[in-house]
Amino acid sequence: MPLRIGAVAIDFPVGLGALAGYSDLPYRLICRSLGAPYCITEAMLDRQVLLEGRLRKRLIRLDPADHPVAGQIMGVEPETMADAARSLDRMGFDIIDLNFACPVRKVVSHKRGGALMNDPERALATVRAVVDAVPGRPVTLKLRRAFRDADRTHESFWTIARGAFEAGASAIAVHARSVEQKYTGRADWGFLAEVKRAFPERTVLGSGDVSSPAEALRMMAETGVDGVLAARGAIGNPWFFAQARDLTAGRPPRQPGLDEQREVITRHYRLACEAYDPRRGLKILRHFSLQYAKMHPRRTDLRNALVKVRTEDEWRAVIDAFYSS
Ligand SMILES: Cc1cc2nc3c(=O)[nH]c(=O)nc-3n(C[C@H](O)[C@H](O)[C@H](O)COP(=O)(O)O)c2cc1C
CATH class of the missing domain: 3.20.20.70 (Aldolase class I)
Incomplete structure (x- = not known):
C-alpha cells in the first residue's frame, strides 16, 4: 500500500x-x-x-x-x-x-x-x-x-x-x-x-x-x-x-522487551544530546521517558521515580533499574 x-x-x-x-x-x-x-x-x-x-x-x-x-x-x-x-x-x-x-x-x-x-x-x-x-x-x-x-x-x-x-x-x-x-x-x-x-x-x-x-x-x-x-x-x-x-502483513505486532526499550530510550538521549546539548538532551529525555513509560509493565512506579530525577546520573539509574530484564 x-x-x-x-x-x-x-x-x-x-x-x-x-x-x-x-x-x-x-x-x-x-x-x-x-x-x-x-x-x-x-x-x-x-x-x-x-x-x-x-x-x-x-x-x-x-x-x-x-x-x-x-x-x-x-x-x-x-x-x-x-x-x-x-x-x-x-x-x-x-x-x-x-x-x-x-x-x-x-x-x-x-x-x-x-x-x-x-x-x-x-x-x-x-x-x-x-x-x-x-x-x-x-x-x-x-x-x-x-x-x-x-x-x-x-x-x-x-x-x-x-x-x-x-x-x-x-x-x-x-x-x-x-x-x-x-x-x-x-x-x-x-x-x-x-x-x-x-x-x-x-x-x-x-x-x-x-x-x-x-x-x-x-x-x-x-x-x-x-x-x-x-x-x-x-x-x-x-x-x-x-x-x-x-x-x-498479517503478523502479530512486535512487542519490544525491556532491553529493546532501554536501547531505544538511551539512543534517543544520545541523539538529543548531539542535536542540542547535554542539558537540553536530559530535559527532553526526562520528559519523553514519562511517555515511554506507557509501555512499561510498572508504569506508575516508573513515572513516580522519573518525576524525581534531576541529574543525568539519577536519570540513568532509574532507566537501568526499571529496564533490565
Ligand atoms: C502535543 C501536540 C503537538 C502538536 N503539534 C502539531 C504541529 O506542530 N503541527 C500540526 O499540524 N499538528 C500538530 N498537532 C496535531 C497532530 O498532528 C494531530 O493532527 C492531532 O493530535 C490529532 O491526532 P490524534 O488524535 O491521533 O492525536 C499536535 C498535537 C499534539 C497533541
Whole structure:
C-alpha cells in the first residue's frame, strides 16, 4: 500500500504527523529506525525559518536518514510563507506542509494556523504563493474539518480544499476535529470519508484519534483515506510504525522487551544530546521517558521515580533499574 505525495513515493501509508515538542529530528530518527516511512517536522514560524545563523540551525535540522520529510510552516503573510518555503526547499526538505490547523490561542489570535480555516481567501493566497515559490516541490496542507464546532456545512473547508488542489497542492491532511475542539471530543471519521469521496483522484491523509496501529489501519479501511498521520498514539511508542507494518502483513505486532526499550530510550538521549546539548538532551529525555513509560509493565512506579530525577546520573539509574530484564 504505497503512498504518493506529488512525485514523492512513500513505501507505507502510516507516517509520523507534526507534533510540536515531539517530532524533532531526534525522535524522527528513532521513529525512522522503527519503520516510519514519512515524518513531518514540528510547526515552524515562517519568520523563524528565515532567520540566519545559529538559531536557525538549532531549529531546523535534516539528516540523510530522515527522508522523505516535510517541513511544516505557519504564518500570516503569503509572501513571507513563500520565502520560508523557498528556504526549506533549498535546504532539501522533500515536501512543504502548510499549517492551517493549529488551535493554540496565541497562534490563532495572531491569525496564524487554525485561523486560516476562517479565512479561505488568505489561505488560498498562501497556497498559490507557496506553490509558485517552489516549482516541482510538493506542497501539502494540514486542515481541520471547520473552524467552529457547530459548523456542519464545512463551507470554508471545501473552499480551501478545492482551491488548493486547483492551485497545485499535492495532498491535504485533514484533522477531523474543528479548531474550536482543539484536541478534545471525537474526531469525525465520517467527515474523512466524505472528503475522500469528494477527491477520489487526490491524495488525502487522515488525522485524529489514531490511538494505536490497529486504529490507523481501521481509519484507512473505514474512510478510504490514502494514508494516516499518527500523532498522540505515537508519542512514546515509536514501535507504532513497525507494529502497523506487522498488522498489515498479517503478523502479530512486535512487542519490544525491556532491553529493546532501554536501547531505544538511551539512543534517543544520545541523539538529543548531539542535536542540542547535554542539558537540553536530559530535559527532553526526562520528559519523553514519562511517555515511554506507557509501555512499561510498572508504569506508575516508573513515572513516580522519573518525576524525581534531576541529574543525568539519577536519570540513568532509574532507566537501568526499571529496564533490565
Ligand atoms: C502535543 C501536540 C503537538 C502538536 N503539534 C502539531 C504541529 O506542530 N503541527 C500540526 O499540524 N499538528 C500538530 N498537532 C496535531 C497532530 O498532528 C494531530 O493532527 C492531532 O493530535 C490529532 O491526532 P490524534 O488524535 O491521533 O492525536 C499536535 C498535537 C499534539 C497533541
